[in-house]
Amino acid sequence: MPIRLACIVGARPNFMKMAPIIRALENNEFDGEFEILLIHTGQHYDSNLSNIFFTELGMRRPDVSLEIGSGSHGMQTARILEGIESVLLKGAPSGGKYDYVVVVGDVNSTLAAALAAAKLGIRIAHVEAGLRSFDKSMPEEINRMVTDTVSDLLLVSEPAGVTNLVREGRASEDIKLVGNVMIDTLVHMLDQAKDIVVAEQFGVKPNHYGVITLHRPSNVDDVKILADLVAVLIDISSHIPLVFPVHPRTEQKLEQAGIRVKLEKAPNIHLMGPLGYLPFLSLTSNSRVIVTDSGGLQEESTFLGIPCLTLRSNTERPITVEIGTSTLIGSNADLLRSSLHDVLHGKYKLGRCPELWDGHAAERIATVLTN
Ligand code: UD1
Numbered sequence: 001m002p003i004r005l006a007c008i009v010g011a012r013p014n015f016m017k018m019a020p021i022i023r024a025l026e027n028n029e030f031d032g033e034f035e036i037l038l039i040h041t042g043q044h045y046d047s048n049l050s051n052i053f054f055t056e057l058g059m060r061r062p063d064v065s066l067e068i069g070s071g072s073h074g075m076q077t078a079r080i081l082e083g084i085e086s087v088l089l090k091g092a093p094s095g096g097k098y099d100y101v102v103v104v105g106d107v108n109s110t111l112a113a114a115l116a117a118a119k120l121g122i123r124i125a126h127v128e129a130g131l132r133s134f135d136k137s138m139p140e141e142i143n144r145m146v147t148d149t150v151s152d153l154l155l156v157s158e159p160a161g162v163t164n165l166v167r168e169g170r171a172s173e174d175i176k177l178v179g180n181v182m183i184d185t186l187v188h189m190l191d192q193a194k195d196i197v198v199a200e201q202f203g204v205k206p207n208h209y210g211v212i213t214l215h216r217p218s219n220v221d222d223v224k225i226l227a228d229l230v231a232v233l234i235d236i237s238s239h240i241p242l243v244f245p246v247h248p249r250t251e252q253k254l255e256q257a258g259i260r261v262k263l264e265k266a267p268n269i270h271l272m273g274p275l276g277y278l279p280f281l282s283l284t285s286n287s288r289v290i291v292t293d294s295g296g297l298q299e300e301s302t303f304l305g306i307p308c309l310t311l312r313s314n315t316e317r318p319i320t321v322e323i324g325t326s327t328l329i330g331s332n333a334d335l336l337r338s339s340l341h342d343v344l345h346g347k348y349k350l351g352r353c354p355e356l357w358d359g360h361a362a363e364r365i366a367t368v369l370t371n
Contacts, residue, residue, distance in 0.1 A: 002034055003369060004035045004092035004094065004096065004100075005025070005034055005036050005037070006037045006087070006098045006100075006113075006117075006122075007021065007036055007037070007039070007101075008039050008041065008084065008101065008102065008104075008113040009038070010043035010044065010107055011043040011108070012049045012274075013107070013182070013295075014104050014109065015054065016182050016277065016296070017104040017185070018104055020181050020188065020362035021102065021104070021127065021362045021365055022036065022038065022059060022060060023059075024362035025366050025369075027363075030370065033370060034369070037064065038064075039065075039066065039113075040065045040066065041068050041084070041113070042065060043069075043070075045067070045070075046274070049248070049274055053277055056189075056278050057185065057189070066079075073108060073139060076108050077108045077112045080108065080112035080113065080116075081112040081113075081116050084112060084113050084117075085119070085120065088101070088120055097120075097121075098117075098122050099122075100123045100125045100152075100153070101122050101123070101124050101125070102125045103127070103147060104126075104128055105128050106128065106141075107143065110126075110147050111143040111146055114126065114146070114147040114150050115146070117150075118150035124147075124150060124151040124152055124153070125151065125152070125153040125155060125365075125369065126148060126153070127365060128156075128157050128161075129144075129148050129151060129155055129156050130148065130154060130162060130164045130175070131158075131316035131317060132145070132160075133316040134314065148168070148170075153174060153176070153368065154174050154175045154176065155176050155178050156175060156177045156178065157177075157178070157180040158180070158319040158354055159177065160318045161177075162175055162177055176368050177356065178361050178364040178368065179355075179356030180361050182299055182300065183299065183303050183359065183361070184360065184361050186300055186304075188359065189278060189281060190281065193278050193282040193285060194282065196278060196279065196282050199286050202243050202270045204270065207286060208241065209240060209241045209288060210236070210240050210242045210243070210290065211244075211284050211289075211290045211292075212233060212243070212244040212292070213245065213291075213292045213293070213294050213297060214246075214247070214293055214311065215250050215293065215294070216293040217249075219293050219311055220249060220254075221253060226250075226253055226259065228331065229311065229331065230254075231262075232337075233266075234262065234266045236336065236337065237266050237267075237268035238268065239340060239344060241268045241270065242268060242291075243270045243287075244263070244270065245272050245273065245275045246271055247274060251273075281300075284297070284306065288306075288307075288343065288344070289308075289340065289344075290307070291309045291311065292308060292309075295315075295317060298315060298320040298321075298326045299317055299320055301324070301325050301326065302320045302324030302326060302351055302354070304325075305325060305351060306325060307325050307327075307343045307348045308320070308325050308326040309327055309329050309336055309339050309340065309343075310329055311329055311330070311331065313328060315328060323352055324352070324353075324354065327349075
């Protein structure tokens with residue numbers, strides 16, 4: 001009897017995390033051991049936030065697409081919960097109850113799928129468990145806490161995750177430090193990304209530009225905070241050209257606040273829509289510095305050894321600050337300028353790669369699931 005898994009994806013970072021897991025589960029080594037149903041909730045639906053990753057990462061297409069779309073947190077989470085419950089209730093394709101629902105990361109789809117499974121008495125494996133920013137104003141923090149509470153198998157990417165889960169009273173036999181699946185994808189794709197240098201296409205020279213990403217509600221939803229950040233970006237662009245793929249959420253807020261035009265007019269800032277995985281990895285891996293509020297990019301820059309100035313005052317991924325290349329800047333414009341100065345003058349810390357961020361985390365997860 002195969003191990004029956006329902007694997008859930010929904011929003012951009014999920015695809016990069018799930019792709020190596022599916023590849024490992026389908027590897028010959030585990031021939032026939034797993035039966036997989038891949039469910040896409042449709043939390044992200046624009047091609048550049050969803051479809052493109054299936055193509056680029058060579059991931060199999062979803063078996064079920066729920067097409068839930070955007071909405072308030074309550075509405076989106078509720079619709080996903082309802083949709084996933086009805087799929088799980090039908091049972092596994094070969095019959096019977098699923099052995100595990102596998103969820104990754106901390107988006108609304110992760111939370112909703114975990115709740116649906118928990119209420120049906122299906123075991124939950126949470127990949128990227130235990131991360132805590134200790135900041136409940138972040139929707140992702142709530143998602144992480146609740147998902148871990150109802151999960152049975154806690155698959156952790158860095159030691160702080162283990163510490164947090166033990167502190168929360170979780171049994172050590174349920175916690176497995178397996179490494180970082182997002183880095184699995186990076187390792188798998190890096191050579192291909194290097195083959196398609198895209199910097200010139202965006203008007204900048206390899207190694208002589210910064211990459212900006214910005215999409216956290218705490219940074220973009222408040223007009224004053226967003227306007228201040230835009231002013232700082234324009235300021236630092238006089239020291240180094242900046243490439244800025246704009247997330248749809250940020251795009252809307254910039255437009256609504258009437259400040260997109262300021263970025264457009266800045267001669268050293270190159271704006272574009274969201275990029276696919278390969279062009280984006282090509283951009284980041286050839287950049288001098290990354291300025292971001294993304295969780296995943298803190299990790300990717302640490303692996304790549306590229307300085308990462310993180311526009312957040314806390315992080316659920318402390319290893320990226322402790323031994324990696326990230327510095328928490330918060331919204332401190334002076335600290336951003338001085339850190340950028342350090343980067344440009346070769347004074348910035350070098351950082352090193354955390355243990356188990358080696359391209360093989362998904363294989364370890366597959367092995368854990370067989371036990
Ligand atoms: C979500 C995740 C966040 C993750 C991010 C990556 C939650 C709570 N947040 O944030 O953790 O870092 O994805 O991108 O799950 N939109 C589009 N096209 C799409 C999807 C969304 O234009 O395909 C627009 C919609 O106007 C939507 C807004 O973006 O209202 C925000 O989308 P949503 O999925 O709610 O949150 P993200 O900000 O993308």
